[in-house]
Every structure is written in C-alpha cells, then in structure tokens.
Amino acid sequence: MAGFAINSTIRLSSGSQIPRLGFGVYQISKDETKASVLEALKVGYRHIDTAQLYKNEQEVGEAVREFGIPREQIYITTKLRSDAKGYDSASEAIDGSLKRLNMDYVDLFLIHDPLAGAAARKATWKALIDAKKAGKIKDIGVSNYNLNHLEEIEAGGLELPAINQIELHPLNQQRPIVEWCDKRGITVEAYCPLIRGQFDIPVLQALVQKYNKDPAQILVRWSLQRGFIPLPRSSKLARIRSNAQVYDFNLSDEDVTQLDKLDKGTEGAISWNPIHAD
Structure with missing residues (x-):
C-alpha cells in the first residue's frame, strides 16, 4: 500500500469509492x-467525517465550499x-x-449508535x-453496531450497511465484528485509531525507532494495512499534516503481527464504544 496517495480510494459493496x-x-x-478542515483538504484529505452530535456540520460545509x-x-x-431514532425523527434529522x-446530498450517513432498541433501529x-x-x-x-445489531438488519432482509464505524486500534480490535463485516463485504472504519495519544507502549515505541516515524503514523499505517479506514482527528495543523504522511512506508508483516498481539478485547476500549446495547 506504500506509494498510494492520500486520496486513494477503495470500492464499497455499493460500488461507490x-x-x-x-x-x-x-x-x-x-x-x-x-x-x-481547510488544512486537511489542503494537505490532500478528501474524506471528512462529522456527526450531528459533534455540532460542527455547518462549519464543515463552510470549509468545503471555501x-x-x-x-x-x-x-x-x-x-x-x-435522540433521532425512528422513521419520522430520522427522516427529519437527515x-x-x-x-x-x-x-x-451526503456521501455517507451513519446511525451513530444502537441504543434505541430493536424496533427503533429497524425503523431508523x-x-x-x-x-x-x-x-x-x-x-x-x-x-458502534455489534453482531446482534447487524444480524437484525440481515434477518429483516434489508439492505446491509456499506460501512460499520467502530472503535478500532491495536488495543481494541473488535475481531468478531470485523470478521462478520468482512464476510459480508461491509467495510470497517476505525475511530480512535490513535488511541487518544496513549503511546507509552513498548512495541509501538520500538516501531517508532525502527521506521523513524511518530507513533500516530505507525498506528494509522497499521490500520490501513489491516484494511480499515482510519479516521484520525486533530485541531493542530502540524498534526493534521503528519497524520497523513503514511504512504511512503510499509510495516512488515511481522510488525503488523506484533501490534495485533496487543489486543485486549473490549478491555482495551478507550472511548464510548456502546456495542453492548440491547
């Protein structure tokens, strides 16, 4: 994957790039x-991820137009x-x-969490x-959809999601969810790919020295090589640039495996991660 540009794309099950x-x-x-967002676009990002919860959709739109x-x-x-679950509420919120x-239009619209219960999830x-x-x-x-939430959609005979966005990094790899999605052509996006700066991990620090890259770049690279779509975020302009400088090197298979071994399951979660909702 080294040599790809920052705006390289992959094809979703829907056919979209x-x-x-x-x-x-x-x-x-x-x-x-x-x-x-303007800085991200300037350095080559062409994929911006926001949410109603973040309360900055308007500013994202302004940056895109500018x-x-x-x-x-x-x-x-x-x-x-x-709080916008159910058919009518979701339609208004869209x-x-x-x-x-x-x-x-938006390119991708996600249900942010599975917290509403089965009936409301289906209507939404x-x-x-x-x-x-x-x-x-x-x-x-x-x-944040777990297997039971995804299986509801499949069992209902409805169109499957193109994307499942979950907390995903070496400490919390959510392997059963990833495997289920992989088998059905659902692309997995990784939020919190930088472990919120918790870089004091010996394996990670050894790779920093080996590749002469910073910890965030190693983590983004791991995510890319695992086939995920990482979503690093920062408001610091220098970090926005450096987080994208990951296309000039490859982690070896052995080093990917070293990072894979850091998985703690859900105990490694550092964020909201509401995958266990009924």
Whole structure:
C-alpha cells in the first residue's frame, strides 16, 4: 500500500469509492473546525467525517465550499444523533444535516449508535434506505453496531450497511465484528485509531525507532494495512499534516503481527464504544 496517495480510494459493496483515509472532527470546536478542515483538504484529505452530535456540520460545509474544489471530489460523512431514532425523527434529522451542511446530498450517513432498541433501529434503518432512494444519501451505514445489531438488519432482509464505524486500534480490535463485516463485504472504519495519544507502549515505541516515524503514523499505517479506514482527528495543523504522511512506508508483516498481539478485547476500549446495547 506504500506509494498510494492520500486520496486513494477503495470500492464499497455499493460500488461507490471512498478514500482510504478520513479526517475526523469529533471534539473539535466550532471555532476550530473550519480551519482544521481547510488544512486537511489542503494537505490532500478528501474524506471528512462529522456527526450531528459533534455540532460542527455547518462549519464543515463552510470549509468545503471555501476550499473551492467540486463537491463530488470530497467524501462527506455525517451521523444520526441518539435522540433521532425512528422513521419520522430520522427522516427529519437527515434533512437537518443537509441544511446545516448546505449540501444536496451526503456521501455517507451513519446511525451513530444502537441504543434505541430493536424496533427503533429497524425503523431508523428504513428511513436511511428511503433517503438513499431519494438521492439525499449516496451510501448508508452504522456505527458502534455489534453482531446482534447487524444480524437484525440481515434477518429483516434489508439492505446491509456499506460501512460499520467502530472503535478500532491495536488495543481494541473488535475481531468478531470485523470478521462478520468482512464476510459480508461491509467495510470497517476505525475511530480512535490513535488511541487518544496513549503511546507509552513498548512495541509501538520500538516501531517508532525502527521506521523513524511518530507513533500516530505507525498506528494509522497499521490500520490501513489491516484494511480499515482510519479516521484520525486533530485541531493542530502540524498534526493534521503528519497524520497523513503514511504512504511512503510499509510495516512488515511481522510488525503488523506484533501490534495485533496487543489486543485486549473490549478491555482495551478507550472511548464510548456502546456495542453492548440491547
């Protein structure tokens, strides 16, 4: 994978192309979001990941328009807030995101979490399917969905998600979810790929020395080589640039395996990770 450009894409099960590397804007303030997204676009990111929960969709939209390249060259993801579950609420919320982003469509719309219960999850998913049919969304997916949540969709005979976005890094690899998705052609996106800066890990520090890369670059590289779509985020302009400088080296198979061995299962989770919802 070394040699690929930052805006290289992979094909989703739907046939759409999605950039291999995304830029997340979680916990970036409204004031900082626009500048951060502009810097990300400047250094080559073409995949921006926001959410209704983040309360910065408007600033993402402003940055995309100000940057000035054609809308279809930038992949925009947003997510449905937790209190907008059910068909009608979800439909209204989708329109709200389009209005705040000031866009005719989003490339990917995710259900942010599975917390609403089975009936509401199904109704919400149908709202996303219908919004896709109406041209408001190019691809639909979920976030923080465990096997039981995914199996509900499959058992209902409904369109499967193109994406499942989950907490994913060497300490928390969520292997059963990843395997289930892989078997069905569901692409896995990795949030918290940088372990929120918890870099004091001997194996990681040894690889930093071996490859002359910083810890974040090693972690993004691991995620890419495992076939995930990592979503590093930062409001620091220098970090935005360096997190994307991961296409000029490869981790060896042995070193990928070393990082794989750090998996602690769900005990390694460092974030919200609400995969155990009923």
